[in-house]
Each structure stands twice: as C-alpha cells, then as structure tokens.
Amino acid sequence: MKTEIKQRLAALRAEMKKYGVDAWYISGTDPHSSEYLPKRWETREYISGFTGSYGLVAVTLDKAALWTDSRYFLQAKEELEGTGIEMQKLRVTDAVSPDSWLSLNLPAGSKVGLDAQSLTADAFRSLQKGFLKKDIELVETPDLLEVIWEDRPAVPNDKVFELDVKYAGVARPEKQQKIAAELASFGADIHVVSMLDELAWLYNLRGSDVPYNPVFTAFAVIGENESVLFVDPAKIDSELKSKLEADGVEVKDYTTFYNYLSEINGKTIYIDPSTLNSAAYSALSGKNELVEGTSLVAIQKAIKNETELEGFRSAMKKDGVALVECLHWLKQTIGKETITDYEFGKKLAEFRVKQANFKGESFPPIVGYKSRGALVHLHIGADDALPLEADGVVLFDSGGQYIDGTTDITRTVALGAVSDQFKTDFTLTLKGMIGLTQAKFPYGVKGCHLDILARQALWENGMNYGHGTGHGVGHFLNVHEGPMSIRLEYNENLMLPGQVLSNEPAFYREGQYGLRTENMMVCVERETTEFGRFLGFDTLTLCPIDTSLIKVDLLSDKERKWLNDYHQWVNAELKPLMEDKYHKFLDELTAEI
Incomplete structure (x- = not known):
C-alpha cells in the first residue's frame, strides 16, 4: 500500500504540472461537506492511505502533508509511515495551518490548485487570505484525481425512500413554510441547501449513499413558492416522485445544479458559506445579493419535535x-x-x-x-x-x-x-x-x-x-x-x-x-x-x-x-x-x- 501511495502521488504531480500548479489542496470532503463519504469522494484516503474521518491534504511537487486533529494523531502517524507524507496537527495551540505550511514550502508567485466543488466557500476564503501575505495564487482546477484514479466509484444510485410522517413528526410542506418564514425575516427569496442530512430532513426522505448515514446525494433550492430537489432521477421511483410533486417539490437531475444556479439573477439568496461549496458560491455571486449565515435548515433540524x-x-x-x-x-x-x-x-x-x-x-x-x-x-x-x-x-x-x-x-x-x-x-x-x-x-x-x-x-x-x-x-x-x-x-x-x-x-x-x-x-x-x-x-x-x-x-x-x-x-x-x-x-x- 505504501508503494501504491507513492505511485499515486507521482501521478498527481504529473497532472499538477499539466495545469501549471505548484501544489494541490485536498479538502478531504465532497461537494456536500460530508464527514462520512460516498466511496467516490474518499479522496483523502485514496491519496494518503489515512482512514480517519477528518483530515486535509496538501501536495507540492516535492512534499506532501496531511492535517488531522487529536482524535487521530496516533493513527495518522502509523498509517502515513513510509508514504512520504508528513503528519501535521490541527486544533492544537502550536498547529501550523495548511496555508502557513504551503507558504513556507512554496516561493512567492506560486499557484495552489483545488477542486472548487469539494471545498466550502469559507475554506476557500480562509486559504486565499492566508496566501495573500505570500503572493500565492489560489486557482480552481478540475478534479485532478478523476484522471489518475482508475475504476473510481460512481456517484451512488441507490433508491431513496420516504420517512413516514409518523416518525418525522412534521410534513414536507410545513417544513418548507417554516424555512420560508425564516427567509422572509432575512429579506431573502431562496435558500440553497447542500448538506445531505439537511436535505434528508427537509424532504422526509432517507437513502443509503453514505456508510452509516441514511442520506442520499442531492442539492436543493427552496423558497416560499419553490422547492427544487436536484437528484439522480434513477434514485426516485415514480410513486415517490408523484408524492413529492403533490407536495410542490420539483425534481431535477443532480448534474444540472450548477447550471441552474448560474441562471439565477437579481435574487436575494441565503447561503451557509461554511457548508456550501465554492463552485456553487461562485455560480451565484456577482449577479445576486447573498445573505450569509448558519443554514436555516440545520438550525430547524437540530431542534427535535x-x-x-x-x-x-x-x-x-x-x-x-x-x-x-x-x-x-x-x-x-x-x-x-x-x-x-x-x-x-x-x-x-x-x-x-x-x-x-x-x-x-x-x-x-x-x-x-x-x-x-x-x-x-x-x-x-x-x-x-x-x-x-x-x-x-x-x-x-x-x-x-x-x-x-x-x-x-x-x-x-x-x-x-x-x-x-x-x-x-x-x-x-x-x-x-x-x-x-x-x-x-x-x-x-x-x-x-x-x-x-x-x-x-x-x-x-x-x-x-x-x-x-x-x-x-x-x-x-x-x-x-x-x-x-x-x-x-x-x-x-x-x-x-x-x-x-x-x-x-x-x-x-x-x-x-x-x-x-x-x-x-x-x-x-x-x-x-x-x-x-x-x-x-x-x-x-x-x-x-x-x-x-x-x-x-x-x-x-x-x-x-x-x-x-x-x-x-x-x-x-x-x-x-x-x-x-x-x-x-x-x-x-x-x-x-
């Protein structure tokens, strides 16, 4: 496995050179800021061999590092041994942040690449801010692992199922109206929702795309008069689709999400920059007013009925x-x-x-x-x-x-x-x-x-x-x-x-x-x-x-x-x-x- 990790790092560095980037940053999550991931987005484990549920990776043309917190210090040390990847500590007083480490290991004028779909808007800003002092540019690239990861798993297409209101306690339309009332208090028209557990709660649906978490891969845009669920159509059977439509939910293909966002114009949109990915944020900014705060769905979901x-x-x-x-x-x-x-x-x-x-x-x-x-x-x-x-x-x-x-x-x-x-x-x-x-x-x-x-x-x-x-x-x-x-x-x-x-x-x-x-x-x-x-x-x-x-x-x-x-x-x-x-x-x- 250690040899395999070295080979993967070499292949990634070859791709980095093609795109003219001096380092590539891996957030360790997916486009939905998930902790436990569909196999497709287990990028941190693929590139480093580290199996913990939290960590970030940065790879330069001659060095690599993985950051994790105290839960995994001993485990990471063992799993990274012999890979050429050094372990860095997070959430401790003497921690060296990824942007600091990259600033120390890259000359001024360097470019750090990343996959904007798998990095939150907040994380993008934080990195950008850290690099400003060192004249390092943060650039969006395609997902470079797509080329080097042979037999990379696809986005899961397991069926979604309904959680009966006798367990959920509140029906879909009522949840939508609660969110709409909160949006109105912020003067916002719509809320973009990207966290998988928030979507599962909001629509009283469950799935099996992620080990241990009964969630499914999707995005949503919700407001007083609109509720659009972006999900692989193969995951929703005709009976469930009819039920969703009866509750005013429009089902669109998962792959159309970013295009849909790019066509929204002149709206006031509520987003949570700590969970919404940077690519989605970029698609909305410039032609809409963005109101930022903790996801309204997360707040409602946390208060159990x-x-x-x-x-x-x-x-x-x-x-x-x-x-x-x-x-x-x-x-x-x-x-x-x-x-x-x-x-x-x-x-x-x-x-x-x-x-x-x-x-x-x-x-x-x-x-x-x-x-x-x-x-x-x-x-x-x-x-x-x-x-x-x-x-x-x-x-x-x-x-x-x-x-x-x-x-x-x-x-x-x-x-x-x-x-x-x-x-x-x-x-x-x-x-x-x-x-x-x-x-x-x-x-x-x-x-x-x-x-x-x-x-x-x-x-x-x-x-x-x-x-x-x-x-x-x-x-x-x-x-x-x-x-x-x-x-x-x-x-x-x-x-x-x-x-x-x-x-x-x-x-x-x-x-x-x-x-x-x-x-x-x-x-x-x-x-x-x-x-x-x-x-x-x-x-x-x-x-x-x-x-x-x-x-x-x-x-x-x-x-x-x-x-x-x-x-x-x-x-x-x-x-x-x-x-x-x-x-x-x-x-x-x-x-x-």
Whole structure:
C-alpha cells in the first residue's frame, strides 16, 4: 500500500504540472461537506492511505502533508509511515495551518490548485487570505484525481425512500413554510441547501449513499413558492416522485445544479458559506445579493419535535436492551473462550439487529482494549485484532440507526483487575459527565460556556482531553450534526430546547489505557424566573455505568445520588423489555453505591 501511495502521488504531480500548479489542496470532503463519504469522494484516503474521518491534504511537487486533529494523531502517524507524507496537527495551540505550511514550502508567485466543488466557500476564503501575505495564487482546477484514479466509484444510485410522517413528526410542506418564514425575516427569496442530512430532513426522505448515514446525494433550492430537489432521477421511483410533486417539490437531475444556479439573477439568496461549496458560491455571486449565515435548515433540524424526541426515547430503550445483553454475553464468555476486540465490535451489532426497526450501525464501532483505548477513534479489522482477556478494561463506542432515532454511546467496562490510578482517572472523568448532565444555565448560553463543567475535575488535577465534549445527533440521520456543539472552541450557535447532544468527557494515557463515558441528552426548559429563562439537560441514554471502576469517596453526595437515580431509572425502563435470564445481571449492574 505504501508503494501504491507513492505511485499515486507521482501521478498527481504529473497532472499538477499539466495545469501549471505548484501544489494541490485536498479538502478531504465532497461537494456536500460530508464527514462520512460516498466511496467516490474518499479522496483523502485514496491519496494518503489515512482512514480517519477528518483530515486535509496538501501536495507540492516535492512534499506532501496531511492535517488531522487529536482524535487521530496516533493513527495518522502509523498509517502515513513510509508514504512520504508528513503528519501535521490541527486544533492544537502550536498547529501550523495548511496555508502557513504551503507558504513556507512554496516561493512567492506560486499557484495552489483545488477542486472548487469539494471545498466550502469559507475554506476557500480562509486559504486565499492566508496566501495573500505570500503572493500565492489560489486557482480552481478540475478534479485532478478523476484522471489518475482508475475504476473510481460512481456517484451512488441507490433508491431513496420516504420517512413516514409518523416518525418525522412534521410534513414536507410545513417544513418548507417554516424555512420560508425564516427567509422572509432575512429579506431573502431562496435558500440553497447542500448538506445531505439537511436535505434528508427537509424532504422526509432517507437513502443509503453514505456508510452509516441514511442520506442520499442531492442539492436543493427552496423558497416560499419553490422547492427544487436536484437528484439522480434513477434514485426516485415514480410513486415517490408523484408524492413529492403533490407536495410542490420539483425534481431535477443532480448534474444540472450548477447550471441552474448560474441562471439565477437579481435574487436575494441565503447561503451557509461554511457548508456550501465554492463552485456553487461562485455560480451565484456577482449577479445576486447573498445573505450569509448558519443554514436555516440545520438550525430547524437540530431542534427535535415531540415525535422525534419520543422516537429517540424508544430507540434508547432498544439500544439499552441490546447493550446489556451484549455485556452479559461478554462477561459470560471472557476468560472461557477466545474473543477479540474486533469480534466484540461485531457482537454489538449482532445484539442490536435483534431490536425492532434497526437499520444498521450509526458509525463503525470503536473498541479499545488496554493500551488501544488511548487511540481515540481506533478502527480495527480482523487482521489486527487483539484477544480480550480477563484483565484490564475495554472501551467501546458504538451506535445504532433505528427508524425512530439514532444512538451513540460509550462505556468503559472492567474485564479484570485495574490499577488504583485507573479508578481515579475514571472517577474524575465521570464527575465531568455528571457535571455537564446537571448543568442549569440561562437562555443565550453557548456550548463553549458549558465545556468547563465536563473538564473541571480533570483540570483541577492537571489533566485534560484533546477532543470536544458534545456534538449534536440527528434523528435517524447523521450521528454527528451541528450547528451547535459543546467544546472549548467558540461556536456562535446557542443551546436550545429540543437539541439532542452527546456528553462524552474522556481521558487517555498514551501506551496505557483510555476511558470515556458517553450519554446522549436533550436540552430542555427548566424554569423562568425574574432573571430570565433557564435551561438544562435530560439524559436519553439507558445503559449501566461500571461502578466497579469508581472511587466512591471522590464523588460528592450530589454526584452519587445522580448515579444511583440514573441506575434506578435504567433498571426500571429496561427490565420489562428483557428476558428473565438477564434480570439478575441488570440488578447487579445497577446496584446502589
């Protein structure tokens, strides 16, 4: 594979020379700013061999670099070894940005090429701004990989299916009118929508173009009196097309999108430059007035309606049953039969499959045993699996797609003896998870204001973790969604009632172990006082937390009460749904401390 990567880099450099560019920039995404990608747009993996879900690549005529964040530092280092591609860190204080690295490695007057369809308008501007100081020109080229990538996969043409309004909660026309009302408040005529999960939500449709995310490849233009869905016609059967047309949705071919945009003239158009690609932006600018802001669809989608929230609660019960059954299997099997971390990941899915309306995993399972737990987004195959033994701990982060909701959960469980240090680390991290769960805060608070609650106990002990604390979760959609988040970095989007988020503080000791406890929660109204509206979080996830790993004397009375109340709730919700043979095991897992 390393030799293959070198050959691909050589072929790319030959194409770069044809177009007179001194470097080529790969955003690592597709024309829809997706995190998980259709095979066609797995350009970062194709050119570098790096398999993580986040990263950027820059290739000059004699050097190459890949940037990723702390989730993947160890993985990237291993996967890039011997390829001639150096790893650069992102989202850390001493990070060297791609534009800085290119400015250092290119002489003044150089040209950096890119595929404008696979780079957001914001990213294009940011690069351009960085290059101005060094007199480096950013130029649009065709997708150079199209020539060198033999047997490159086509855009998927799997069928799109409808999500019944009994699960979606709100019909298509009503969603359109909500967006139209928001557009009117900005004085805008239409909104260009390019994110796949936004389109799936907006039209109550789902697909299978992207692994783990039930989305389909499309664009849309929506306003008060127009709703145009650009999608491969082969993906929409005649019955569904008739239903869409009855709801005022015009279906046009996916390939006509850019031409359609170029013919819009004299309109006020709302766009999200952080997700709309640069080619689409260029097609609109100059002859229209552009209003920029967070996608109106993303904001609406993040605030779940009552039907969606009930769906999440239903999915959590099913997920909890599956996980307790899987833990029972693990405890019965460990030390008696040989099982690997890879096989355990497969078992998680096997137990979920037994649940009603299960539609697949929401992301590849992450199973970290012993020192592998310190690899934050580790993905292992059958070839590099390790046997699990009755010793130490295993961290597993996994999730399910159910037609009524999406789940994401991490638990760290003991398989045998653990050190006193581990128990301290586990408890300090758990204190953070409980602290964020119990937060009560005034309306207007953003995720960066709350992040400290998850880190405080760690910080007090000179400890920290490098990733975010909470991300939005879609409803039978992407397991990672915005626009809000809970992390140290500033995000202007508020915490709002109805938003569903993860809560996942963690701690990692490189070469020793990693630990993480993750629940999902929903933002809710708490009370209104003379000082304003106050919000909080209600937990959604139903699964025991391993109390054998806790140093009880490090928990406050309030924290201990929360944990005991949580376990009582888990027991009460799950026991009626489980076979009798699991009841004693569930009682043990949820026993009071």
